């Protein structure tokens with residue numbers, strides 16, 4: 289593993305399989321939910337999209353995890369969203385609804401969907417207003433937990449290398465574009481992610497191995513990869529990875 293210190297890259301936990309990563313992540317969600325609810329009566333979590341976290345959400349919707357969380361005190365948010373309707377196959381909300389939301393007793397007002405249909409800029413501004421209404425008057429929201437994935441190009445949420453979104457220093461939510469797929473997106477900005485109490489990355493599979501070693505390793509380029517920009521200012525950073533993704537560490 290790189291010589292970068294723990295504070296720089298956070299804690300890297302390597303598991304044999306992706307199922308073990310998902311199970312460990314579900315346990316962390318339970319632990320951080322309990323911590324937050326004991327501390328301030330509510331648990332706010334920004335969920336990752338994509339494929340990797342699906343299994344985490346399925347586990348949280350099943351025994352024993354389901355009964356370990358006080359769902360009425362949980363508020364589910366999204367780290368990013370594809371600009372598609374909720375029932376579209378690419379919708380992160382749709383994936384989380386199927387895997388988790390449809391299977392738990394959580395009040396509808398506690399599920400904060402990023403509206404994917406319509407004007408991305410307007411929807412991003414609307415989501416920011418919703419966040420500001422929930423988190424109150426503060427310069428940055430403090431999520432109790434942010435779950436993140438990492439793309440093979442080193443992106444996270446919908447923060448892509450070379451995008452204007454990466455440079456955002458005041459907005460909480462912005463519209464952006466995934467050039468590779470020509471897809472409009474909305475994403476929480478890096479400062480929002482970096483003000484969370486806990487950030488947990490979930491990275492599995494051989495396809496991520498080279499990039500993960502770059503992100504966690506010493507090869508810092510002139511322009512850091514988006515995933516390298518995530519360092520909670522006053523919070524913890526954990527990488528839950530499987531052996532395949534860790535094969536170059």
Ligand code: 6PG
Pocket residue numbers: 336337338339340341367368369370380436437438439440443444445446
């Ligand atoms: C998204 C995610 C994105 C994802 C990575 C990894 O909307 O796609 O927010 O950042 O976490 O692309 O995706 P996989 O888990 O599918 O590899």
